[in-house]
Amino acid sequence: MSRRKIALLTRDLRAIRQRGPLAQVMKQYRLTPQDFLVLAHLLQRHLRAEDPAVQGRVLLSAVFETSFEVLTGLDLLRDGSPLRASGLVVVDDDEEHPDDLLEARFRVSEEALNAFRDEAIGFVPEDLRRSGVDRYASNREFLIDLRILHNLYKERSERVFHPDRWDRLHSTPLSPGRGLTRRIETMWRRVRTRLDHSEDRARFPAVRFMVEYMLTEPEMVIVVHLLFKELYEGSAYADAVELVRLVSADEAQLIDNRKLIVPHGALRRGEILNVEAMIEGRDLTSEVHLADWVVL
Numbered sequence: 624m625s626r627r628k629i630a631l632l633t634r635d636l637r638a639i640r641q642r643g644p645l646a647q648v649m650k651q652y653r654l655t656p657q658d659f660l661v662l663a664h665l666l667q668r669h670l671r672a673e674d675p676a677v678q679g680r681v682l683l684s685a686v687f688e689t690s691f692e693v694l695t696g697l698d699l700l701r702d703g704s705p706l707r708a709s710g711l712v713v714v715d716d717d718e719e720h721p722d723d724l725l726e727a728r729f730r731v732s733e734e735a736l737n738a739f740r741d742e743a744i745g746f747v748p749e750d751l752r753r754s755g756v757d758r759y760a761s762n763r764e765f766l767i768d769l770r771i772l773h774n775l776y777k778e779r780s781e782r783v784f785h786p787d788r789w790d791r792l793h794s795t796p797l798s799p800g801r802g803l804t805r806r807i808e809t810m811w812r813r814v815r816t817r818l819d820h821s822e823d824r825a826r827f828p829a830v831r832f833m834v835e836y837m838l839t840e841p842e843m844v845i846v847v848h849l850l851f852k853e854l855y856e857g858s859a860y861a862d863a864v865e866l867v868r869l870v871s872a873d874e875a876q877l878i879d880n881r882k883l884i885v886p887h888g889a890l891r892r893g894e895i896l897n898v899e900a901m902i903e904g905r906d907l908t909s910e911v912h913l914a915d916w917v918v919l
Contacts, residue, residue, distance in 0.1 A: 648738070648802070652705035660686045661699055661706060665731040666739060676715035676728040683725075700724045710801070711735040733782070734802060758820040762827040768814050769829065773847045775810065776869050779803035784868045784877070804872045811840060836893040841870035842883060846895065849913045859912040863898065866911060881907065 648654075654662075664685050669675040677685075679700055683693040699706055701724065706712040712735070715728040759765045779800035824830050833843050845866050853859045863884050871877040882888055884906050890896045895917055901908040 648709050648711065652709045654705055654709075657686070657696065657699060658706050662711060662731065662735065665712060665729065666736075669731050669736065676730040678725070679723075679727050679729060680725040682729060697724050700727075700729060738802075757817060758822075759817050759824065759827070760821075762829055765814075765818070765824075765827055765829055768810070768817075769843065769847050770851065772807065772810050772814070773844055773851070775803055775807050776844050777848070779807065779872065780868045783871075783873060800872055836889060836895065838889055841880065842888075842890055844870055845883065845890065846913065846917070849896075849911070850918065853913070853918065859918075860910045861912070863909040863911050864907045867907070884909070884911065 661682065664682060665675070665677060668677055679697075680693070683696045683700075687693050687696050698704060700712070701707065710732050712729055713732045715730055782803065783800040818824050818830065821827075832838075832846075838846070848866065848869055849859070849861055852861060866884065867877060867880045870883065871880050883890065884896065884898065885891070891898065894914055896911050897914055898906065898909045898911050900906060901910075
């Protein structure tokens with residue numbers, strides 16, 4: 624009966640056409656029907672139980688019928704397994720990451736939940752929608768795409784640098800924001816292509832600003848963030864470390880991107896940013912805002 628169920632599940636999975644981030648994960652990590660059995664149980668647990676985490680032995684016993692299958696099924700929960708390496712399944716935050724997989728508690732990740740939700744409702748994010756337009760007709764259209772990019776950066780930052788988990792290292796080889804990083808890179812490629820096909824791009828104020836001050840793409844995102852923060856929240860200030868996190872995909876980039884707000888960087892060399900440091904010489908303790916001429 625178990626073999627028949629797995630055969631039916633395999634057939635059904637082949638008939639489903641996933642889109643977006645879930646399809647990319649399935650293609651990259653080659654998830655098996657057994658992987659989906661584990662995911663299905665964890666998804667059901669998340670939706671129907673107050674505590675979404677499940678002990679390893681309970682999870683495998685719910686998926687497999689015999690002790691031998693439970694024993695061999697431990698490979699599905701190891702660090703390097705497709706489920707763990709892809710970030711679809713994570714060890715519960717309250718755990719001390721015990722080596723005993725039977726004792727550890729597992730849950731479906733927030734990324735997996737979002738991907739399943741989007742698949743279920745047929746949702747396609749705005750940055751992944753196909754567009755027949757291959758050029759920008761105005762500066763406004765360019766700014767709209769910059770705003771979409773900014774929102775992707777912001778979502779990734781909140782996911783990767785969660786304030787309640789700053790002292791935890793990611794136990795998988797890929798960061799929690801890898802799916803968003805792929806979308807950011809894809810979106811930037813689309814923006815560059817549309818700009819290349821826009822004959823009037825040199826007249827766009829945002830393009831002229833970026834070219835004149837030789838700003839990189841992350842630096843432009845910082846400018847957009849500060850601009851719309853003031854417009855939407857009425858606050859011109861942001862913490863320097865908030866800006867560094869915004870354009871960083873992981874801890875390594877977080878360290879490297881400190882250079883974006885140092886005095887000899889393009890943003891401060893061009894007097895685009897005003898920096899007010901709480902401790903002299905410690906740029907990450909600063910409050911940052913755009914110069915008046917930039918906003919005007």
